[in-house]
Amino acid sequence: DTAVSQTPKYLVTQMGNDKSIKCEQNLGHDTMYWYKQDSKKFLKIMFSYNNKELIINETVPNRFSPKSPDKAHLNLHINSLELGDSAVYFCASSQRRDRGPNTEAFFGQGTRLTVV
């Protein structure tokens, strides 16, 4: 029944490794996002996809590469992990409307990434 699910929930890895986080939504939304929450709990958008097309890329290092195989899935691959990448990464989804704001954004539980 989970609307937006992310895996894994926890990820501990060494510097220099490559890792992926997966996200799936079963809400039928056409827009998905990755947000990063730092140690001070500040939330900042990283990427947004609409119908599998990248529409927002917020000056994120190119070590981060999102991939959307279909509009229900948005994965995040991170190359050459650095200590500063340690954070909680949230996937979210919403539905674009022709007029007015997107529908409510639903967030996943988050993936806590720790780089050691």
Added chain:
Amino acid sequence: QQQVKQSPQSLIVQKGGISIINCAYENTAFDYFPWYQQFPGKGPALLIAIRPDVSEKKEGRFTISFNKSAKQFSLHIMDSQPGDSATYFCAASRTAGGTSYGKLTFGQGTILTVHP
């Protein structure tokens, strides 16, 4: 550049009291202002939202007050309960034009503690 500024960083309230969290924004193109509630280990969840064509919106114990000329909005939690203890985020979004596609710009967050 912090486009949405939130205060206070933390707030302690007694059960039954009123919790007030304030936000100010800079970008006059923002036209959708949601508040999100986040419990430890969980993703943010929409609490209440407002568009700038109204000055106040109330849902149960939660009220948003909006001052368009001052570019400020606030969340009031009446009769605060221990179960309200969480981190609260204000956010802003631009829904008209461009490729906003529901991008949320968050405030820094407020950790609310309600003592029994």
